[in-house]
Amino acid sequence: MTEQTVPAPTPVRPLRVAIVGAGPAGIYAADALMKSGTEVAIDLFERMPAPFGLIRYGVAPDHPRIKGIITALHKVLDKDQVRLFGNIDYGSDITLSDLRRFYDAVIFSTGANADRALDIPGIDLDGSYGAADFVSWYDGHPDVPRTWPLDAEKVAVLGVGNVALDVARVLAKTGDELLPTEIPPNVYDGLRENRAREVHVFGRRGPAQAKFTPLELRELDHSPTIEVIVDPSDIDYDAGSEAARRHSKQVDMVANTLQDWAIRDVGDRPHKLFLHFFESPHEILGADGRVVGLRTERTELDGTGNVRGTGVFNEWAVQAVYRAVGYLSENVVALPFDDQAGTVPNEAGRVLADEDADGADRYLPATYVTGWIKRGPVGLIGHTKGDANETVACLLEDRPTLPGATEPELSAIVDFLETKGVPFTTWDGWYRLDAHERSLGEPEGRERVKVVEREDMLRASEPHKV
Incomplete structure (x- = not known):
């Protein structure tokens, strides 16, 4: 009798998700994914060298209570399942087709500015x-x-x-x-x-x-x-x-x-x-x-x-x-856009593409929205949590039918950005920038002095060398 070799089971890898926009909406989406019980690996892409979006660049400086929300957002970005890629401009540094190579799903949380x-x-x-x-x-x-x-x-x-x-x-x-x-x-x-x-x-x-x-x-x-x-x-x-x-x-x-x-x-x-x-x-x-x-x-x-x-x-x-x-939100490259509403047409966060011949809605594959780009610039920052939960629920429901990334390895996106010569900041870089801003404020008894120039932000963050 010939002994048969049983093939080893294919290891189940984490669900790879890209989130474009590292403001409250994007970070809440990352939090909802991690709390879902699904094994995930999440990368947030942010146009600015620093995260937090509206909290950093849309809240008046004499509102420290609202800025305290950053403490809660920090806890999310501190998780091992999340990486930050700052100073990355979606549409030029990276495209939707690029993201689909490296991720099973993409969530856009680009806000309104x-x-x-x-x-x-x-x-x-x-x-x-x-x-x-x-x-x-x-x-x-x-x-x-x-x-x-x-x-x-x-x-x-x-x-x-x-x-x-x-x-x-x-x-x-x-x-x-x-x-x-x-x-x-x-x-x-x-x-x-x-x-x-x-x-x-x-x-x-x-x-x-x-x-x-x-x-x-x-x-x-x-x-x-x-x-x-x-x-x-x-x-x-x-x-x-x-x-x-x-x-x-x-x-x-x-x-x-x-x-x-x-x-x-x-x-x-x-x-x-x-x-x-x-x-x-x-x-x-x-x-x-x-x-x-x-x-x-x-x-x-x-x-x-x-x-x-x-x-x-x-x-x-x-x-x-x-x-x-x-x-008003700005048009997102490669996505449909409703100029009147200032939103990406969607159903519960699933991005609508067009209509079938029988009139049934169709969706862009593995593409989702959350926050103001999803529902318009109404409501307070905390309201984006409900948006994120709804969108993430749809994404997880769709998981069995997602096309899947062709290059899901964690290193693949880093190699891609290095090949393109795009300098990017990281979560560790934010800690360095944060410490630098606090050191600027300390002599004057202030919590921090915000750095304005992009090059100065990059220098303090020590971006990933390419």
Whole structure:
């Protein structure tokens, strides 16, 4: 009898997943994958030399509580199943077809960092700015100019969300108030010369429709240099507004805060921050190509919480206008894109490709989205956890039918980047950059001073040599 040799079982390798974008959405997706019970090996690709996306480059520097989310994100990136490849530009340094060679699935979490357009006359005048551009400047983004024009004494901010509050608060504060934060020297120098003494925030609807969160709204009043002013005539509610207050504790808290401010006496703090409601931006006024004013149409509630125009117009003498009417995601190379919604068409995170002849949806193979590129730039940072869980659940459900990577070895992507000569930063590199920024702040008693220049970030991170 001939003895038969039983072949050794093929070893089961980890599921290889690439995540494009190392902000909160991408990191939450990595966390959801690791908590799924599936053996995974995850690589995050980030365009910036440093991770954390919106937390590092989209949150105002005087919001350390929100920046504390980085502590939780750190714990995820510290896991052995995760690697970070920073300073990698998707679309040029690496493509979707490249990623499919090395990974079983790709999740895009590229976020939203552009300003949504506002189609009113005068929007292109000198002195008309997008809030996202200003936020990038004061947060020390390496890819934006190092200076910002702050010569306007009266400024308008269009929008009633938290970004509008951040912009208004930074414009109204002094440079010295913000110096204890992580702002880099060029931002401090700019804010120290800021001439703004009046900041006017405009909302098209009423107090019950404002998108502020209660804590961020109340923080406006904490500055010793900012007097927050609300016109009593702007405190108005219809049946729809009252219903909104009953059904949402946050809406009611915001309304109560605004009511309290409307009935108090105006104090003598040097910078005035006005919160205006029922004023719909109609036109930015200009002279010699520059902003000289803003025209708004007075609105009124229609009973449902919505508003209608009254035909009454007001003009405000301002020399700069910032629109904070929403962020917009940018088109992702090789993926379909809905220009109107600013999202990648998807179903529960699966990227939609086109339609079959019978009308049934089809999906791009092994390609997923999460975060703002999936659902649009709405909600708070924590809301991206639900997005990540839904997307990861779909990915794991699809696992038996995934095409599979042709080069799944962990070293394959490193070899590829080395061959292309792309210098990339790593998670260890972030620790080095982090230590460097903290050392810059230490002599001044600050937690850190943010490094702005990309080359300086790379030098401190000691990128992978290629």
